[in-house]
Amino acid sequence: MTSAIELQDLRKSFGPTEIIRGVNLTIEEGERHAIIGPNGAGKSTLFHLISGRYNVSGGSVKLHGENISNLPPFEIYRKGLSRSFQVTNIFPNMSVFENVRCGLMWVKDYKYSFWHLVDRQRELNERTAEVIEEIGLTSRQHIPAGVLTYAEQRALEIGIAAAGGADVIMLDEPTAGMSHSETDQAIALIRKITVGKTLVMVEHDMGVVFDLADRISVLVYGEIIASDTPENIRNSKAVQEAYLGAEAEE
Amino acid sequence: MSEIAKTSSSAASRPLLKTLTPWIGFLILLLALPNIFSSNSGLYTMNLMGIFIIFALSYNMLLGQGGMLSFGHAVYFGLGGFMSVHFMNYIEDGAFVFPMYLIPIFGGLIGLVFGIIIGSFSTRRAGTVFAMISLGVGELMASSSLIFVAFFGGEEGVSGDRTTGPELAGINFGQDIHIYYLIAAWVFVTVTLMYLFSRTPAGRMANAVRDNAERAEFVGYSQRKVRFVSFCASGFFAGIAGGLFALNFEIVTEENLNALTSGTVLLMAYIGGVGFFIGPIVGAVLFTLLQSILSNYTDIWQLYVGILFVLTVMYVPQGLTGIIVMHSAAWRMKRLGSLILPYIRIGIPALAMLAGIAAFLETIHHVRTAFEGDTLMSLMGIEFDSHGVVSWIVILALVFVGGFLTRMQLRQLRDAWETANKPPAQTEGSGS
Amino acid sequence: MFELIFFSLLNGIVTGLLLFMLASGLTLIFSMMGVLNFAHASFYMLGAYVAYTISMYLGFWVGLIVAPILVGLMGAVVERYGLRYVHRWGHVAELIFTFGLAFLIEEVVQFIWGKDTKAYHEPEILQFPLFTFFGQNFPAYKAFMLLVSIGIFIMLLLILTRSRVGLIIQAAIHKPNMTAMLGHNVPLVFMGVFGVGCALAGLAGVIAGPALGTFPGMAVVLGSIVFVIVVVGGLGSLTGAFVASLLIGLLQTFAIALDYSVNDLLQLFNISFDADSAFRDLWTLSLPQIAPILPYLLLVLILIFRPTGLFGNRET
Numbered sequence: 001m002t003s004a005i006e007l008q009d010l011r012k013s014f015g016p017t018e019i020i021r022g023v024n025l026t027i028e029e030g031e032r033h034a035i036i037g038p039n040g041a042g043k044s045t046l047f048h049l050i051s052g053r054y055n056v057s058g059g060s061v062k063l064h065g066e067n068i069s070n071l072p073p074f075e076i077y078r079k080g081l082s083r084s085f086q087v088t089n090i091f092p093n094m095s096v097f098e099n100v101r102c103g104l105m106w107v108k109d110y111k112y113s114f115w116h117l118v119d120r121q122r123e124l125n126e127r128t129a130e131v132i133e134e135i136g137l138t139s140r141q142h143i144p145a146g147v148l149t150y151a152e153q154r155a156l157e158i159g160i161a162a163a164g165g166a167d168v169i170m171l172d173e174p175t176a177g178m179s180h181s182e183t184d185q186a187i188a189l190i191r192k193i194t195v196g197k198t199l200v201m202v203e204h205d206m207g208v209v210f211d212l213a214d215r216i217s218v219l220v221y222g223e224i225i226a227s228d229t230p231e232n233i234r235n236s237k238a239v240q241e242a243y244l245g246a247e248a249e250e
Numbered sequence: 251m252s253e254i255a256k257t258s259s260s261a262a263s264r265p266l267l268k269t270l271t272p273w274i275g276f277l278i279l280l281l282a283l284p285n286i287f288s289s290n291s292g293l294y295t296m297n298l299m300g301i302f303i304i305f306a307l308s309y310n311m312l313l314g315q316g317g318m319l320s321f322g323h324a325v326y327f328g329l330g331g332f333m334s335v336h337f338m339n340y341i342e343d344g345a346f347v348f349p350m351y352l353i354p355i356f357g358g359l360i361g362l363v364f365g366i367i368i369g370s371f372s373t374r375r376a377g378t379v380f381a382m383i384s385l386g387v388g389e390l391m392a393s394s395s396l397i398f399v400a401f402f403g404g405e406e407g408v409s410g411d412r413t414t415g416p417e418l419a420g421i422n423f424g425q426d427i428h429i430y431y432l433i434a435a436w437v438f439v440t441v442t443l444m445y446l447f448s449r450t451p452a453g454r455m456a457n458a459v460r461d462n463a464e465r466a467e468f469v470g471y472s473q474r475k476v477r478f479v480s481f482c483a484s485g486f487f488a489g490i491a492g493g494l495f496a497l498n499f500e501i502v503t504e505e506n507l508n509a510l511t512s513g514t515v516l517l518m519a520y521i522g523g524v525g526f527f528i529g530p531i532v533g534a535v536l537f538t539l540l541q542s543i544l545s546n547y548t549d550i551w552q553l554y555v556g557i558l559f560v561l562t563v564m565y566v567p568q569g570l571t572g573i574i575v576m577h578s579a580a581w582r583m584k585r586l587g588s589l590i591l592p593y594i595r596i597g598i599p600a601l602a603m604l605a606g607i608a609a610f611l612e613t614i615h616h617v618r619t620a621f622e623g624d625t626l627m628s629l630m631g632i633e634f635d636s637h638g639v640v641s642w643i644v645i646l647a648l649v650f651v652g653g654f655l656t657r658m659q660l661r662q663l664r665d666a667w668e669t670a671n672k673p674p675a676q677t678e679g680s681g682s
Numbered sequence: 683m684f685e686l687i688f689f690s691l692l693n694g695i696v697t698g699l700l701l702f703m704l705a706s707g708l709t710l711i712f713s714m715m716g717v718l719n720f721a722h723a724s725f726y727m728l729g730a731y732v733a734y735t736i737s738m739y740l741g742f743w744v745g746l747i748v749a750p751i752l753v754g755l756m757g758a759v760v761e762r763y764g765l766r767y768v769h770r771w772g773h774v775a776e777l778i779f780t781f782g783l784a785f786l787i788e789e790v791v792q793f794i795w796g797k798d799t800k801a802y803h804e805p806e807i808l809q810f811p812l813f814t815f816f817g818q819n820f821p822a823y824k825a826f827m828l829l830v831s832i833g834i835f836i837m838l839l840l841i842l843t844r845s846r847v848g849l850i851i852q853a854a855i856h857k858p859n860m861t862a863m864l865g866h867n868v869p870l871v872f873m874g875v876f877g878v879g880c881a882l883a884g885l886a887g888v889i890a891g892p893a894l895g896t897f898p899g900m901a902v903v904l905g906s907i908v909f910v911i912v913v914v915g916g917l918g919s920l921t922g923a924f925v926a927s928l929l930i931g932l933l934q935t936f937a938i939a940l941d942y943s944v945n946d947l948l949q950l951f952n953i954s955f956d957a958d959s960a961f962r963d964l965w966t967l968s969l970p971q972i973a974p975i976l977p978y979l980l981l982v983l984i985l986i987f988r989p990t991g992l993f994g995n996r997e998t
Contacts, residue, residue: 051468053464072467072472073464073467073468074467074468074469074470074471074472077467077468077469077470078470082468082469083468085465089462089464089465089468090462090465091457091458091461091462091465091466092461092462093457093460093461093525094457094458094461098454098457098458101454102454102455102458102466102469103469105451105454105455105469105470105471106469106470106471107470110451111451112451112452112455112471112475112476112479113450113451113452114447114450114451114452114453114479114483115450116450116451117446117449117450118449118450118451118454119449160465160469161468164469164470313774317774319774319777319778321781371985371986372985374989375989377773377774378718378773378777378917379985379989381718381777382718382909382913382981382985383982383985383986385906385909386910386913386978386981386982386985387978387982389906389975389978390975390978390979390982393974393975393978394975396974397967397971397972397975509902509906513781513785516778516781517782517785520778550789550793552789553786553789553790553792553793556782556785556786556788556789556790557786559782559785559786560764560779560782560783560786563768563771563775563778563779563782564764564767564768564779567771567775611793614793615793618796619796
């Protein structure tokens with residue numbers, strides 16, 4: 001059986017600086033995997049490489065055993081990998097309902113159709129309403145997404161990423177900037193939408209990480225220094241020195 | 251869950267009658283208009299309006315719906331016109347038999363073909379690069395049109411005759427009223443189609459790519475292909491508009507595909523409001539009215555249009571439709587009436603100021619262009635001496651007193667506006 | 683043949699350097715503010731008209747100095763009260779604003795000066811042939827245009843590379859926010875650069891007016907060409923703008939001078955054609971005929987195959 005994601009000696013340089021310096025990582029199907037690390041370690045860059053936003057400088061990314069390095073994002077999405085962004089990245093002038101529907105249209109096989117009327121596609125709209133119910137925005141569904149509160153936009157962000165039912169979902173700091181109660185809601189939401197799926201997340205909030213993840217990888221200066229269960233990561237001396245210690249000082 | 255499904259589907263597919271009401275109204279309006287404005291000049295203006303409505307809406311498929319700023323949209327309009335006028339001539343020569351009223355289809359097809367060719371490389375990026383390519387292609391076509399005389403007819407263009415070919419129920423479209431109904435039919439069909447396009451997956455994703463091209467790629471869509479589909483559709487409808495132009499005027503010239511026409515359609519769409527489907531319709535109607543009415547009264551109407559355009563870009567980027575839509579909150583709360591008086595109070599001095607400015611410009615223009623010794627001029631039926639001190643005092647008084655009073659009234663208007671739009675105290679949540 | 687090449691070369695350089703005076707300002711404005719100023723050629727036109735009016739009362743030389751300054755001030759006002767205000771609506775609105783401005787300036791020029799071509803002439807001291815070569819005259823005024831253009835070019839180069847202001851401008855081009863943090867008043871720098879760019883365009887108008895004609899369409903004639911130059915040279919690259927200016931200048935003069943047609947080419951291969959076919963225009967095409975479309979063809983090809991332009995490093 002192949003793994004969900006497999007990175008082999010993945011590298012990325014910007015000019016002379018190498019940000020990702022040979023990452024090897026295997027994430028199994030159905031695993032909830034968290035990537036942690038100090039600021040500037042290259043976590044977001046790693047996400048961009050896997051999801052196709054950046055081209056890789058070396059090595060390879062495999063999704064279900066298939067090499068997807070340097071494919072454009074939409075091809076990778078079509079192969080079953082969907083992601084959210086650290087900085088909220090939605091369609092601000094369209095309604096919440098439309099935002100989610102956009103995340104569904106490709107997988108419902110509408111492609112670039114100009115002969116279907118979206119409002120008459122019963123199944124599409126029903127599924128959209130379901131997703132909106134899941135992310136708790138039903139009462140706000142006709143509002144332009146740009147005027148939602150920050151926490152609502154974060155929920156929408158996750159909703160768009162998860163709407164299409166991709167089997168690998170990548171979330172980049174889903175709880176960044178949220179209050180405690182909002183974070184709890186977000187965790188519940190993530191749990192709900194990733195049942196039976198592979199989840200890869202970058203997260204700064206250790207509570208969230210240890211709560212959700214099956215496995216944790218620690219990325220420091222573009223290299224993975226440890227990849228293990230939460231229990232072992234918590235007790236690892238190397239990790240504490242390189243990362244958790246630094247975090248505690250902040 | 252079934253409950254959610256119900257609410258969403260009822261929201262999505264509203265009762266048919268309610269959906270159709272604006273369209274039926276539109277149809278009735280199109281049919282009724284020539285009975286209200288039955289003069290020749292009225293028909294002439296309305297025909298032009300119809301053509302520009304289609305053209306401006308097709309332009310907005312790019313700018314408003316797809317976020318592509320084009321400076322060369324006249325290419326598809328002009329080519330559609332030339333293609334149609336050539337086919338009119340083929341029909342006249344008996345090369346083949348085809349009903350004249352369907353001629354714009356050829357215009358649409360050539361627009362589509364060129365949309366496919368040019369869109370294949372220009373839609374890779376939006377923004378400045380797209381704008382530059384559209385400008386380059388536009389200039390290329392306009393310059394080429396003067397070289398390839400066989401197709402473009404050189405300076406004098408190509409003319410045709412729409413009255414040949416098979417007739418429709420005994421009508422050969424020789425009269426203006428016939429061509430009006432023909433254009434109205436085309437307007438109704440194409441406006442409907444363009445609206446429906448905006449409600450398809452391709453149309454919705456065009457909005458998504460406009461809002462956030464990168465995110466669209468992460469939900470499975472290639473931004474380039476999304477733009478390409480809109481671009482081709484836009485070329486098609488612009489071509490139809492060009493075909494109608496050929497039918498209506500029976501002549502197409504280089505002017506129909508040059509930068510000036512490209513600029514005009516941008517202006518129409520923008521003044522009307524690119525953020526709304528009906529914005530370009532409003533813009534096309536307004537522009538045609540300005541052009542045909544204002545040009546009867548003044549030589550410098552284009553100066554006024556230019557000022558209007560620049561002021562719109564600066565202060566009302568949402569366009570005229572945006573201003574109307576701004577009132578919808580007050581309308582829903584039934585408070586629109588409370589704004590009437592404040593509007594009148596600011597409207598009177600503002601009108602005086604505008605009249606003063608216009609008189610100022612007109613008088614200067616008269617002084618500069620009239621024959622030596624001809625100092626008598628008339629504005630709105632008032633005759634006065636364009637060199638007279640009294641006239642100038644009156645004009646300047648209008649401008650400054652009007653301007654001062656308008657400023658004074660701004661505050662009360664702002665207050666009235668805020669009162670009218672204040673949400674009802676208890677229904678903060680349920681209102682949304 | 684030699685004389686043809688010689689004069690075409692000379693004329694091409696004169697045109698090219700004149701174009702560079704416009705293109706350099708446009709490039710500076712674009713690279714600092716991210717705005718392609720559609721109205722740039724309109725300031726060129728204003729330069730010619732203002733200089734014409736001044737020259738009627740005070741002579742050509744006063745106009746040469748004063749008109750560019752006035753035009754530069756107008757540009758600064760447009761930046762301060764127009765562009766900076768529109769900035770809040772985003773890039774597309776800025777582009778549309780400058781587009782509308784170009785339209786408006788043309789109308790205003792017609793309103794003030796009328797639609798006819800103005801009798802704006804070169805000063806009498808420069809109305810003589812500088813030299814005669816193979817029986818062809820080279821007017822002194824063209825040499826004067828050449829000198830002014832070269833002078834401006836050297837001055838620009840020195841200011842940008844040697845002066846403190848030049849360093850700030852270069853810094854602002856690369857990192858606008860960073861310069862602000864260093865304590866430089868970026869909005870003021872923007873206004874200054876926009877004003878100077880417009881003044882350069884105005885100067886180009888002052889010296890081109892007598893040679894190319896002072897009429898309301900003169901902005902349109904040159905406007906699109908200048909756009910071609912900045913895009914072909916690479917958006918934001920002064921070197922690119924310089925090379926592309928000369929390239930376009932030479933391209934246009936040579937295409938007009940060399941009277942070859944497709945027909946000649948076909949005859950080389952002994953192919954004849956039907957004079958009545960619908961494609962007859964294609965067979966009889968000659969270089970002077972297609973000269974006006976060459977720059978645009980170049981533009982479209984560059985944008986397709988090398989969107990960064992010849993020397994540019996950014997795509998948008």
